[in-house]
Amino acid sequence: MTPVTDTACLVEVFSSIQGEGLYVGCRQVFVRLAGCNISCQYCDTTESFCVPEVAKIEQNSGKRDYLAIVNPVPVACLVDHIAGLFRSQHHSVSITGGEPLLQPEVVAAIGSLREKGFLIYLETNGTLPNALDKVIGRIDIVSMDFKLPSAMNGIEYWQQHEQFLQIAVRSQPFVKVVLSDETTADEIMRTTELIKKVNPAIPLIFQPVTPTNGVLAVNPQKVLLWQQFALNRLRDVRVIPQTHKMMGQL
Numbered sequence: 001m002t003p004v005t006d007t008a009c010l011v012e013v014f015s016s017i018q019g020e021g022l023y024v025g026c027r028q029v030f031v032r033l034a035g036c037n038i039s040c041q042y043c044d045t046t047e048s049f050c051v052p053e054v055a056k057i058e059q060n061s062g063k064r065d066y067l068a069i070v071n072p073v074p075v076a077c078l079v080d081h082i083a084g085l086f087r088s089q090h091h092s093v094s095i096t097g098g099e100p101l102l103q104p105e106v107v108a109a110i111g112s113l114r115e116k117g118f119l120i121y122l123e124t125n126g127t128l129p130n131a132l133d134k135v136i137g138r139i140d141i142v143s144m145d146f147k148l149p150s151a152m153n154g155i156e157y158w159q160q161h162e163q164f165l166q167i168a169v170r171s172q173p174f175v176k177v178v179l180s181d182e183t184t185a186d187e188i189m190r191t192t193e194l195i196k197k198v199n200p201a202i203p204l205i206f207q208p209v210t211p212t213n214g215v216l217a218v219n220p221q222k223v224l225l226w227q228q229f230a231l232n233r234l235r236d237v238r239v240i241p242q243t244h245k246m247m248g249q250l
């Protein structure tokens, strides 16, 4: 039973193009919730770490005509706004962050839009399995990151990722791994073995890191080698960079 809440700590709501993962190119309503429980070296959404005084809510799809609403935002008002934006031809509602599962009751409230035929897509760092368990019945697609120790100052999340993926298979999950200059062959091996153990049909997306702010690009030869390695264990392994940055989209 998901606890009831009336308010959400929100950063923004807007319509844009999914730039990462299996559904790249799809038009989505993005709901960015505030707060994150971990700290990745390559994070590009650090503005979502804190709860802003006012959240921004787009009025018309793609117009960037934001309405400012004081945080915390009433959940009923948030769900109404999402439904209004969604009407203009969207693939799904992407609940993102930060880490949205820090507010499982808000995720569940947005997930209730499934009853109106909306597809619900959750973008998560895959470290909060108990929270996922509370909301998985209201999620259609889980875009789950694996956080590799080399990108997390040595902190390991293998155990949390395995528990998380065991729950995520009740929806349609895929796993995304950011590859950087510091990624190791051992991390690729553990990633593929873990996914294979849960279900080798779960798609795996390798996302070469976007080399900005001093972050070094991954060696292209390594990417070829690691995809080949993973394809020997899993059925669907793709390499897709962050495309929204190339397109100048949010």
Ligand code: SF4
Pocket (backbone or CB within 6 Å): 036, 037, 038, 039, 040, 042, 043, 044, 045, 046, 048, 097, 098, 099, 125
């Ligand atoms: S989980 Fe996402 S929002 Fe949190 S630090 Fe990592 S990249 Fe940033």
